[in-house]
Amino acid sequence: MITSRDQVTDMIIATKVRKGLKWAHAAEAIGMSKEWTTAGCLGQMTFDKAQAEALGKLFELPDEAIAWLQIVPYKGSLPTAVPTDPLIYRWYELVNVYGTTIKELIHEEFGDGIMSAIDFSMDIQREPDHKGDRVNVVLSGKFLPYKSY
Amino acid sequence: MITSRDQVTDMIIATKVRKGLKWAHAAEAIGMSKEWTTAGCLGQMTFDKAQAEALGKLFELPDEAIAWLQIVPYKGSLPTAVPTDPLIYRWYELVNVYGTTIKELIHEEFGDGIMSAIDFSMDIQREPDHKGDRVNVVLSGKFLPYKSY
Amino acid sequence: MITSRDQVTDMIIATKVRKGLKWAHAAEAIGMSKEWTTAGCLGQMTFDKAQAEALGKLFELPDEAIAWLQIVPYKGSLPTAVPTDPLIYRWYELVNVYGTTIKELIHEEFGDGIMSAIDFSMDIQREPDHKGDRVNVVLSGKFLPYKSY
Amino acid sequence: MITSRDQVTDMIIATKVRKGLKWAHAAEAIGMSKEWTTAGCLGQMTFDKAQAEALGKLFELPDEAIAWLQIVPYKGSLPTAVPTDPLIYRWYELVNVYGTTIKELIHEEFGDGIMSAIDFSMDIQREPDHKGDRVNVVLSGKFLPYKSY
Amino acid sequence: MITSRDQVTDMIIATKVRKGLKWAHAAEAIGMSKEWTTAGCLGQMTFDKAQAEALGKLFELPDEAIAWLQIVPYKGSLPTAVPTDPLIYRWYELVNVYGTTIKELIHEEFGDGIMSAIDFSMDIQREPDHKGDRVNVVLSGKFLPYKSY
Amino acid sequence: MITSRDQVTDMIIATKVRKGLKWAHAAEAIGMSKEWTTAGCLGQMTFDKAQAEALGKLFELPDEAIAWLQIVPYKGSLPTAVPTDPLIYRWYELVNVYGTTIKELIHEEFGDGIMSAIDFSMDIQREPDHKGDRVNVVLSGKFLPYKSY
Amino acid sequence: MITSRDQVTDMIIATKVRKGLKWAHAAEAIGMSKEWTTAGCLGQMTFDKAQAEALGKLFELPDEAIAWLQIVPYKGSLPTAVPTDPLIYRWYELVNVYGTTIKELIHEEFGDGIMSAIDFSMDIQREPDHKGDRVNVVLSGKFLPYKSY
Amino acid sequence: MITSRDQVTDMIIATKVRKGLKWAHAAEAIGMSKEWTTAGCLGQMTFDKAQAEALGKLFELPDEAIAWLQIVPYKGSLPTAVPTDPLIYRWYELVNVYGTTIKELIHEEFGDGIMSAIDFSMDIQREPDHKGDRVNVVLSGKFLPYKSY
Amino acid sequence: MITSRDQVTDMIIATKVRKGLKWAHAAEAIGMSKEWTTAGCLGQMTFDKAQAEALGKLFELPDEAIAWLQIVPYKGSLPTAVPTDPLIYRWYELVNVYGTTIKELIHEEFGDGIMSAIDFSMDIQREPDHKGDRVNVVLSGKFLPYKSY
Amino acid sequence: MITSRDQVTDMIIATKVRKGLKWAHAAEAIGMSKEWTTAGCLGQMTFDKAQAEALGKLFELPDEAIAWLQIVPYKGSLPTAVPTDPLIYRWYELVNVYGTTIKELIHEEFGDGIMSAIDFSMDIQREPDHKGDRVNVVLSGKFLPYKSY
Structure with a gap:
């Protein structure tokens, strides 16, 4: 079962x-x-x-x-609120260090709202670099303005 | 003071x-x-x-x-471990939902190591889209392989 | 200042x-x-x-x-992750008790995605009732389907 | 067993x-x-x-x-205090962002007390909308005034 | 101010x-x-x-x-989720040790529902006792049955 | 085993x-x-x-x-520090809302000390009431004064 | 004030x-x-x-x-649940490492109950020792048996 | 296995x-x-x-x-950071209430350093007392001064 | 499996x-x-x-x-955020007590950046000492300067 | 003051x-x-x-x-249990990733006990390296064997 x-x-x-x-x-x-x-x-x-x-x-x-596999799952892939795995932690660290920066710049460009994590795609690529290859990630999310009513 | x-x-x-x-x-x-x-x-x-x-x-x-401004600061820009602000939370959610995916794909491409959050840059742009403009973010971090010794 | x-x-x-x-x-x-x-x-x-x-x-x-007032604020109005105020706690309790129910029923009707908390409105009304007046709340949020790519 | x-x-x-x-x-x-x-x-x-x-x-x-099934259960359907699932999190976010608003408006209308989460019902419906269908939720809870003694 | x-x-x-x-x-x-x-x-x-x-x-x-004083306050009188003060902690301990007992006995008598903390009163009295005086507390809360619909 | x-x-x-x-x-x-x-x-x-x-x-x-059954158990009957079950939560809420009140009144009557949760008894009764039956709970705990030395 | x-x-x-x-x-x-x-x-x-x-x-x-100074204070002298100060942490560590041992031995000797932290005294003395002086602490607490009723 | x-x-x-x-x-x-x-x-x-x-x-x-049994174990005997068992909690409470007192008195006598929890022994005894027997505990730990260099 | x-x-x-x-x-x-x-x-x-x-x-x-064994693991070897084992806790204590010191001295020498935990090695040795043998640990991590862009 | x-x-x-x-x-x-x-x-x-x-x-x-400055301070230099600053976090990560390794190797060499964080010294040096300079840290702590009694 x-x-x-x-x-x-x-x-x-x-x-x-x-x-x-x-x-x-x-x-x-x-x-x-x-x-x-x-x-x-x-x-x-x-x-x-x-x-x-x-x-x-x-x-x-x-x-x-x-x-x-055809049933919508209960999402969330990490065992702890702050991830312990170094690779994943670096992403958490980005949110921690750059979180308010991202917030400021998106609001400056778009006004109040969010970048969707649902209407969203991600592309991870290797970028060769003679000083050491880089991980290049493109995140694309629809901007959703806060509705006023 | x-x-x-x-x-x-x-x-x-x-x-x-x-x-x-x-x-x-x-x-x-x-x-x-x-x-x-x-x-x-x-x-x-x-x-x-x-x-x-x-x-x-x-x-x-x-x-x-x-x-x-010339002194290295104690970094970390968020008041709580799980951010309450919806825009910043969406990024935390990405880490939570896609964390293990990012981990798997980077390891599949590069082996054991991390994507640096220090030798790192970020570029946030507006991408016009008739279904609603999108936030496009490019993250670029050097891959750092785990040293074995 | x-x-x-x-x-x-x-x-x-x-x-x-x-x-x-x-x-x-x-x-x-x-x-x-x-x-x-x-x-x-x-x-x-x-x-x-x-x-x-x-x-x-x-x-x-x-x-x-x-x-x-014209600057996008850092959102989040509660001092603790689990609210201590009884009125607000009852809402947290609803999420806790009915959370998986809401999830199941929205997915059954709409498929994978979320109910937006951004393209969202709320209307709170008093409903007279001889057994004791009721608080009636209508929540309306756009359904946002998960994008596959 | x-x-x-x-x-x-x-x-x-x-x-x-x-x-x-x-x-x-x-x-x-x-x-x-x-x-x-x-x-x-x-x-x-x-x-x-x-x-x-x-x-x-x-x-x-x-x-x-x-x-x-006929025994009163120990209630609470979520594995963490702050839910990780995006659909359920949006509801937690509503409590976080609108919590004090809900409190203020109910108190302004009814005085000190709570909206019951026990004498309570919920109705979830799909509302067709050409800009994207909406999830409509009606919450109805009896107002319970704080007893003074 | x-x-x-x-x-x-x-x-x-x-x-x-x-x-x-x-x-x-x-x-x-x-x-x-x-x-x-x-x-x-x-x-x-x-x-x-x-x-x-x-x-x-x-x-x-x-x-x-x-x-x-005439404004409904944000309730919750304790600085931490688990109280550190010994007198108040003993009450938290009662909830911790007897919590499931209270639940079982109220459900056995009343069925599914709660004892209200809103339509509620409390009376604290000193009870003389030759083995050491006792604190007697009477709690009285209306039983609210869960509504089925 | x-x-x-x-x-x-x-x-x-x-x-x-x-x-x-x-x-x-x-x-x-x-x-x-x-x-x-x-x-x-x-x-x-x-x-x-x-x-x-x-x-x-x-x-x-x-x-x-x-x-x-004859061995002293490791006590504590709840799975989380803040209980999620509504009936038990109401008791936690009483401690949260009335905690400092209970403290003040017991100290005003008895001086510094605690109400014992060990030399303690509890009696839960149904009290018929035409506005809805009530749960009546009598708690009786020995007062233990803080020793000075 | x-x-x-x-x-x-x-x-x-x-x-x-x-x-x-x-x-x-x-x-x-x-x-x-x-x-x-x-x-x-x-x-x-x-x-x-x-x-x-x-x-x-x-x-x-x-x-x-x-x-x-004559008012009963809200007790608890530490800023965090797990103390960060090394001297105080060692005591927390004793509770963590020896906690179940203390429990077993007191119950083996006295049955179900606790050692009071209220009817309690403590004496801290320096004990000269040629391998390095020792801190000697005597704790004395009344045993309080659990009441059955 | x-x-x-x-x-x-x-x-x-x-x-x-x-x-x-x-x-x-x-x-x-x-x-x-x-x-x-x-x-x-x-x-x-x-x-x-x-x-x-x-x-x-x-x-x-x-x-x-x-x-x-001959392998050094991963130590720590308690399931939660703040113990729920009343007997063990009383010890945690002692650390919470008396923690800063212990710190002050040991530093006043010995200077900066700690009382070892490793070069340490404990003795638990029953002390007959007509007002109720007492638990007497003697803790003995080597004082370790902080090294300056 | x-x-x-x-x-x-x-x-x-x-x-x-x-x-x-x-x-x-x-x-x-x-x-x-x-x-x-x-x-x-x-x-x-x-x-x-x-x-x-x-x-x-x-x-x-x-x-x-x-x-x-050839698959990159989800890293993190400890069961709790603050380790309970005394040997491991001492290392956590070092981070807690000396954390800001380490930060200040590395920044004073190298400027803004980090000491890598990936391009990193560790060597643990016993150092005989007549006052009691010592554990000597050499940590060596590449300095990674923060990139400005 | x-x-x-x-x-x-x-x-x-x-x-x-x-x-x-x-x-x-x-x-x-x-x-x-x-x-x-x-x-x-x-x-x-x-x-x-x-x-x-x-x-x-x-x-x-x-x-x-x-x-x-001559009074023993309440120690602990970090504002959160898990440090947010990247440089200090890397040290916490070392404890998290290598914690059980350090424990195993010290016990294999010394038996049950700890490496002192009190009788302890630290030396931080820059080590020139053509692939990028390194931070070299030497930690030296007295081994303290667990006393059996």
Whole structure:
């Protein structure tokens, strides 16, 4: 009996390690970006039927797990409010150090509102650099103005 | 007597509101990007003497405050571990929802290590879009591989 | 020197108590709903110039405070993560008890996404009831579907 | 041996996903609103004997689970004090941003007291809107005045 | 300028210590119970005009403070979530140790619902006892059944 | 192998639900009050041999569990510092709102010291009331004066 | 205007440092142990009139402060739940490491109950030792058995 | 497969309850004090080979568990930062109420440094007293002065 | 099915205790320092294929576990934000007491930036000393200056 | 009136920034290491009379502040349990990532006990390196074995 999406995530990861798969394989299997696909496989996004079945095949999942992939999950991928993993912490640190800067500049440009984390996409790329390669990330979110009424 | 950088940040913000200045003015005054300049004015970066003096002139700061702008500050711009402001929270939410995804994809591409938050730059732009303008953010951080020894 | 919106909120509240004003007076003065106006006066929304000036007159604010009313504030109106005030706590309790229910029903109807807290309005009304009057609240938020990419 | 209501909630959810049921089916089976029924199935409300048996049939529960559905549960449906799931977080954000506003307006209308979260009902509806459909939620709670003595 | 009820509470306490008053004097001055009066003077309840004026006289408060006494306060009298003061902690301990017991017994007697903390009164008395006097407290709260709908 | 009292509590609750027992039955079985008996069955009190055996018979416990009932447990019955269950939260709210009031009044009557939570008893009764029945709770704790030395 | 005992504690400490006094002087002035006197001067105990006046003379306190010394304070001397100061942390560590040991041994000897922290005394002495002097502390607390009823 | 000391602690406690052993029996079996032995059995201290084997015999432990008793454990015996168990809480309360007092008196006698929690011993005794027996605890820790360099 | 690196760490530790291995054996088996090897075995570092296989042989791991050793782990080895174990706490205390000192001195020498925890090595040695042997630790981290842009 | 060491730290820092002093100047003025002197000036160590007077002269402190420098301070230099400043966070990260490694290796070498944070010294040096200079830190702490008794 599968009682939560976390169990499906565990199955996917276990198979991925055992078979030496890459997330790119999963993305290819369903024809979506590697960013969105990975988030979905890690239990943060919802797949449609065809996508779930393709992933089920790739990761050798039982039918019950394939059904769970089509259910909107309880999101949030980190075990603690302040992440302990150094790679993820650096992102938390960016929010901590640059948070008010981001706020000021977006408000200066757009007025009161937010940058959507829902109508949102992310693209992670390697940028070769002779002083050491760089991680380049493009975040794109719709600006949503606060409604006054 | 000024005893912390926070007091200088307060002075800058008070003058900015009173005189109706923009962060772009500050960036222009010291010839740096608006992102880095804003972070610095908000107490997260260190200015050199010329920059500090230019900002002192713009924001009508006393000499003691200009000296403080050249001191490395105690960083961290948010009052709570989980930010309450909706705009900043959306970024925390990105880390929460996409954190493990970012981790997986960077490791898949680069191996074990982190994306630097120090050798790092950020660029925030408005992207016109007929379905509603978007906030486009480019993050660029050097990849630092874990040293084995 | 005013260094934060909180100081302006304090001024507004002090005058309101001293002069015995009601939030309805403030809403009327700027021609907006009482819900949005109150939120703004409590430091959660941004006013335009005309609104800020009208409020400045009503609450006898100095020019510097009127300028602050037009600046996007750092939002979040509660002193603790779990509110201690009984009236506000009941709302937190609703989120705690009904949170997963709300999530399930919105997803069942709309699919994966959220109900916006930005493109959002609220209307609070008294509903007479012989078993004891009721508070009726209508919340209306745009549904924002998660983007897949 | 079933030792907590959580185990029954797990059984219900597992069956729901496996059989592709909707909460509306459960509500229909017991003749109550979908909001209250869902909350109950998720372990927040208490069912009477007939309701528990109808749900037991729908979700293929053992007798012991049906007995548990009639026991008042330990309420609280969220794993963390500040919810990580974006949909539920938006509601927490509403409490955070509008909390003091709600407090002020209810007190202005009713005096000191609270809006009950017990003598309370909720209705969630889809409101078609050409700028994007909206989630409309009506909350209705009895006003309970503070007793002075 | 008085900007919060806390400042009025401070004034009341300062005068009380300076003049050596007892809470019983305050209760007598407004003709209410000592329990409710004390809670109000400590910033947890709202007074009507006559009560506020009587207290203003007793505690030598300025007019602005008397106005504040008639405003519904932001309730919550403790500086930390878990109280450090031994007397108050013992009450928190009772909730911690007996919390589930109280829940079970009230549900066994009344079904699903709560004991109101709003339609509520408290009476604290000294009970002479040769093995050491006892504190006797009677709590009386209306039972509010959960509404099903 | 039973390694903690919690496992015994689970057994008791599971049997209680399955057999439809009431706490009153347990209290009767051992000849103590329903309040103390319930607290004990929920893992907060220690039973003597005869009581443990009577409970073992009623709840069909193995010998090892009966031995555990005679061991002083690690007390504390709530999963979080601030309880999420509405009924129990109301008691936490009483401590939060009335905490300083209780402190003031007990000190005014008794001087510095505490009301014991150990030499303590509790009695929960239903009080019929035409405006809605009330929960009446009598708490009785020995006053313990602070020793000076 | 003195509004809390903390202000009195600050006055006492400021004078103590300025005049180079020792806590032993304070203890001698009121004829009590140095442990209890120090706790009282640090805002944790209540003095009687004669003690308060003697301390007022020693620490050059105004009359209002002397009145405050006779008021039962809100106890708790540490700024954080887990103390950061190394000396005090070692005591917290003892509770953390030996807590369950202390519990087991007291229960083995006395049965269910607690060691009072109210009917309690403490004596701190230097014990000369050629391998390094030791701090010897004797704690004495009345055992209070849990009442069954 | 035993993967942590906690599992061994569980085994010891389970056998102790089942066989009705006392900690004094364990202390006697290895010829050490009851305080240190109990702490070790509860997973806070490290035993040598002979001690581990004697305990293994007494508590009927498998060889793997005996090996674990000789491994330095991850110390800390309490499930929460602020203990919920009343007996252990009283000790936490002592640290909270007397923490700064202890700090002041040790520094007054010894200068800057700490009382060791490592080169430390504890002795718990029953002291008969006609007003109620007392728990007497002697703590002895080496004073360690802060090194200046 | 292995679903996380923690399970592999558990296997390694269980074998280590059972076979009486030392971390030095593991370091030798893969030809790396004992510090880095131990961190890796405890789930904080990533091994290459040859290293993972050598460790698999030493610790008798199944193939699936050997695959996991080559996957970048979710780092962070402590169960609580403030560590309870005395040895590890002392390091946390160093950060707490000396944190601002370290910050000041590194900034005085290098300007704004950090000492890398990634391009980092550590060496732990025993230093014989007649007053008691000392633990000597050398930390070496690359200085990374903050980029201005 | 100076009521805490923090006020003295503020004075020292304010003067240091205003006069452009370095910590090396302070260390030189009192003939101690720069590490210990900085920690002391930041309120973590206790100075003797001569040192306090030399620092008083350098930082232009009033007599009352010089007296405070000779009083043992309440230690702990960070405003939050998890530090937000990136430089200091890296040290916290080291404890988090390497904590169990350090524990294992010290115990493997020394047995059960700790590395003292009191009988402790630290030396921070710049190490030139053509791939980027490094921060070299030597920590030296006495090993203190756990006493068994």
